[in-house]
Amino acid sequence: MSHTAPPPDEIFENLRLELRRGCLTLAVLAQLKVEHYGYTLRKALADLGLAIDEGTLYPLLRRLETQGLLVSEWREEDKRNKRFYRLSPTGRQTLKQLLVEWQHLNQSIDRIL
Amino acid sequence: MDLIERYLHAVKTHLPLEQQGDVVAELGEDLRSRIEARESELGRPLDESEVVAVLKAVGHPGRLAAGYGPWQxxxxxxxxxxxxxxxxxxxxxxxxxxxxxxxxxxxxxxxxxxxxxxxxxxxxxxxxxxxxxxxxxxxxxxxxxxxxxxxxxxxxxxxxxxxxxxxxxLPPAPRHQSSVPLWQVVLDLVGAVLLLAWWLAVPSHPFLLFGPGAAFLSPGPGLLASYLPVAMLAAVAVVARVIALWPPRRAVLGLVCRVLGVVGVAVVWWIGGPYIVPAMANPPADLAKAMIWIERTVTVSLVVVTIITVVDLIKDVWRFRRARRPPAVAATASTRPGSPR
Known part of the structure; x- marks a missing residue:
């Protein structure tokens, strides 16, 4: 039975998304060392060159909160209810470990390239 | 801002019930912040086409909502x-x-x-x-x-x-969070009218209650005593369903009908049996034996109906409270589970 390979641009897109997924988690955790609500978090990340859409960010925040890495609270600011997120103690610890891993990987990739 | 409400409502319809309130509140806040930021950049309010562009950039409501669920x-x-x-x-x-x-x-x-x-x-x-x-x-x-x-x-x-x-x-968003779609209200009204008509017709047409057994079964004292209170409750339910045709009290009146259902079952239960008796004065031995089983079946059915009605009522009250509750403003850490993926 013959197997048709997906077009190269689809392969690239899938690999790009895979690569990006882990990086986004790390970036979000790192950015939430300081408290943010969704919009300011997205803006802060975009200003630093990492644009992330709503459909990706908010489910990711929920998942990280469920895993106990983030805590959130609804508060009123400028007469509007906003949900603020920040790292939990477990999140802080996990971020430290992930950053060590990230730096190790980066160095290895640099050497390989 | 009508477009944003319609967009948020469309997202909401694709989400699991327990996530709707939080997700829509958070997304709505994001969209409004985004539009305000753009307006302050331009120094004027955004026109419709610009709001459309913002929403299209956020993505199709179904696609956005799919990110929250485990089903993808x-x-x-x-x-x-x-x-x-x-x-x-x-x-x-x-x-x-x-x-x-x-x-x-x-x-x-x-x-x-x-x-x-x-x-x-x-x-x-x-x-x-x-x-x-x-x-x-x-x-x-x-x-x-x-x-x-x-x-x-x-x-x-x-x-x-x-x-x-x-x-x-996108379809317009309902004006009230607790409102129920019109088709559902109409369906409920048809159901309530049919129930009332059926109950009113039972005395003259016992076949409607007993089926072919109407030849040898009659309503017992329990059923006869329940007849008027249940008919009145069913009539009140029809009135409530008619009023519910006009918003914004649809969900509240739906709850009222549920409560009436619970009260109706409780009344029948409280009056007690026998609910069904033989039609003839001296029933044959076989029928007398069957009557014991029929009465037991009716009693068990009443218990089951009571449980189902009460569970439905609890579910409706929970949903109603949840739909009306704005996201918590108090500074309490959220422990609401997200969507594990």
């Missing part, structure tokens, strides 16, 4: 809106075919029972089969073909895939 494991996020769309069409067509078949059977002289057999089996057989086949086909497409190939196959699929959608085509 089997069918990917890109195909999920189209899957839901096709599933609705397939289920609607299957139901239509069943209705037509039932009508044809009835018109050609078949009994009511035979004619309705397919319709009664619809939720247990046909709907499950349709759901299963559509899901399998989409899971295979997702795994083997890939949405990119599908997307190229026909440009009309782009709309379903969420590429060519327009926020201006």
């Amino acid at each position: 494991q089997l069918i990917g996020r890109a195909l999920f809106p189209m899957y839901i769309h096709i599933l609705k069409i397939a289920l609607g067509l299957a139901l239509l075919v069943n209705v037509v078949v039932a009508a044809v059977l009835f018109a050609t002289g078949h009994s009511v029972g035979e004619s309705l057999r397919g319709l009664i089996a619809f939720p247990f057989l046909t709907a499950i089969l349709v759901f299963g086949w559509v899901t399998i086909v989409f899971a295979i497409i997702d795994a083997k073909v890939g949405p990119a190939v599908l997307k190229d196959a026909r440009s009309s699929l782009k709309t379903l895939l969420g590429e060519d959608w327009d926020p201006r085509d």
